[in-house]
Amino acid sequence: MLSENLVVEWITSTLGITWGDATVIQINSHKRIAVNVDAFDGELHWPSFLDAYSAGLRAYRGSTSDIIVRGAKPLAVLVALRVPRNFPFETLKDFVKGISDAAQEFDAVYLGGDTDIVETDSFRAEVVSIGALHGEPLTRGGARPGDLVVAVGDFGVSSLLYDAIxxxxxxxxxxxxxxxxxxxxxxxxxxxxxNTAYVTASIDNSDGLALSLHYLSENSNVRIELDEIPIYPPLLExxxxxxxxxxALYLSGEEYNFIFTIHPKHEALLDELNARILGRVTTGSGVFLKGYGPIQKSxxxxGLGYARGSR
Ligand SMILES: Nc1ncnc2c1ncn2[C@@H]1O[C@H](COP(=O)(O)OP(=O)(O)OP(=O)(O)O)[C@@H](O)[C@H]1O
Ligand SMILES: Cc1ncc(C[n+]2csc(CCOP(=O)(O)O)c2C)c(N)n1
Ligand SMILES: [Mg+2]
Incomplete structure (x- = not known):
């Protein structure tokens, strides 16, 4: 049986692709762009409570999150659609308007795309987001011992929502x-x-807080020691x-919280970035939480759902 990590590990190692968020293309000595493609799949990413317009917003933001987290300013978007022949046209229009309005928030141009109408009933949109880099691209690999580990927003909203529905x-x-x-x-x-020049490493929370922290720790060859986790307050009720x-740790994907590291001398910036300190980077490996112990890579x-990662 296939799973994402099995397939992606084979492709990236066979083709020599660096594992990470958006990819960076060097145009000339002083111009670089960041590009990302992300699929928004009718079965995987479109839960029943989500209206078509909001689904479009999410499809755009899910893809664009990966370029912003690398420090790029969104410039343009392309969208390939696979639409069932019996799909309601008004629903499709709302979905596309959602993408277009989300792009407009950044003055990003909706440049084009591709449309296939199919006999099956599976809807899918592939969103290509392109951005301009004005400084060094951020990676998951730049965290250094002594840095603060910080994040925006609370974690665990998805878990509560899926349980509630x-x-x-x-x-x-x-x-x-x-x-x-x-x-x-x-x-x-x-x-x-x-302010990306002050950020040492970054990732967005698409697959869960624990996995995201493990990716940062492994890519940077450091240990992460946390003091607290910002839990979405209703979870505690x-x-x-x-x-x-x-x-919040293991069942929290699709929330797109930015998690990043920064040298403590720039701590004053955190207020402006709406970020909270979760802990610190130290030497070693693994991710630990005070009073809890080692955080699993899960x-x-x-293909597996919420599960333990091998990578
Ligand atoms: N079909 C593919 N061909 C080539 N590279 C791929 C393919 N699928 C994934 N990758 C690469 O594998 C790495 C991990 O992919 P993945 O989609 O998990 O990225 P991500 O940023 O963690 O995901 P998310 O979309 O949840 O933000 C990325 O570097 C991505 O470019
Ligand atoms: C019923 C139900 N249970 C769980 C989930 C959670 N989920 C689906 S895709 C994904 C990660 C982001 O996707 P990708 O890595 O493809 O960008 C997550 C956390 C869901 N959407 N529906
Ligand atoms: Mg990502």
Missing amino acids: QGNTPPLPLREVIRTWLKPKWPPVNKWLE HYTEKEALER GWIS
Whole structure:
């Protein structure tokens, strides 16, 4: 049986592709662009509570998050669509408007794309996001001992939402949870782009907090020691503290929180970036939380669901 990590490990090692968020292309000695493609799949990324317009916003932001987290300013987007023949046209229009409006927030141009109409009932959009780099591109590999580990927003919204729609929680103000889930937890983007020179490493939380922290730790060859996790407060109302913590760590993908590292002499910037200190980078390996111990390398792996990662 196939899983994302099995396939991606084979492709990247066979073709010599560097594992990471968006890829960077050097245009000439002083110009670089960042490019990312991300699929928005009707089965995997479009839960029933999501209206078509919001799905379009998310499809754009899911792809564009990867270029912003590398320090690039969004410039343009291309979208390939695979649409079932019996798909409601109005729903499709709303989806495309969502993408277009999300791009407009950054003055990014919707340049073009491709459309296939198919007989099956599976909808899919591939979103290519292109951005301009004005400084050095950020990677997952630049964290150094002594740096602060920081993040924007709370973790675990997805876990609460998926449990609630399956009827596994007591009734909750779902609208509010969905609104929080829809918002990418990025720093104010202009402030972020002005200050990427002070950031040493970065990643966005698409596959869960624990996996994201392990990727930072492994790529930077450092140990991460955390003092606290910003848990989405409603989780603490519905689960025990340990359960809420583990949900935030291991079941928290698709939230797009920016997680990054920064030298402590730039701590004053954190307010402007809406970021909170979770802990510190030290020498060694692994990810640890005070009072909890080692954090497992576990999160969302396509094909396995929420599972332990090998990579
Ligand atoms: N089909 C593919 N061909 C070539 N490279 C791929 C393919 N699928 C994934 N990769 C590469 O593998 C790495 C991991 O991919 P993945 O999609 O998990 O990136 P990510 O940024 O972690 O994901 P997300 O879309 O959740 O933000 C990336 O460097 C990506 O470019
Ligand atoms: C029913 C249900 N359960 C769980 C999830 C969670 N989920 C789906 S894709 C993904 C990671 C981001 O995708 P990608 O890595 O492809 O960008 C996550 C966390 C869901 N959407 N629906
Ligand atoms: Mg990513």
